[in-house]
Amino acid sequence: MHLIGKNFRAFAITPAGDVVNLVKIDNWDFNWQMTYQFKQLLKIPAGSTFIVEATYDNSAENPENPFNPPRDITYGWGTNDEMLNLVLYYLEYKEGDEK
Numbered sequence: 700m701h702l703i704g705k706n707f708r709a710f711a712i713t714p715a716g717d718v719v720n721l722v723k724i725d726n727w728d729f730n731w732q733m734t735y736q737f738k739q740l741l742k743i744p745a746g747s748t749f750i751v752e753a754t755y756d757n758s759a760e761n762p763e764n765p766f767n768p769p770r771d772i773t774y775g776w777g778t779n780d781e782m783l784n785l786v787l788y789y790l791e792y793k794e795g796d797e798k
Contacts, residue, residue, distance in 0.1 A: 701781050702729055702763045703772065706754040709785050714746040721749075729763065729778075734786075740796045743789075751785040 700707060704727040711719040722735055757769050765779045766772075772781045790796065 700727055701778055702765050703755045703757050705756050709751040711743050711747045711749050713744045742797050753783045
């Protein structure tokens, strides 16, 4: 996300219905759009569904909004554009990877 992003959450739902939380950021900061890594690998069962949710504030009350007055913002890679990307790096599981 870029400047009007407010919250970011990513999680997986396993075939058994369990929720595996991956990342949750309640007060997004543009400077945080980097790669996050777990200290230990997570084993996510095959067939799981990954979900990402985000909240944006495109209002005049958002001090990070690059436009005054606010205007429609479309998808793009520029700082004044907006996006929501979740990139996952994964390995085929081998016994003991989570250690």
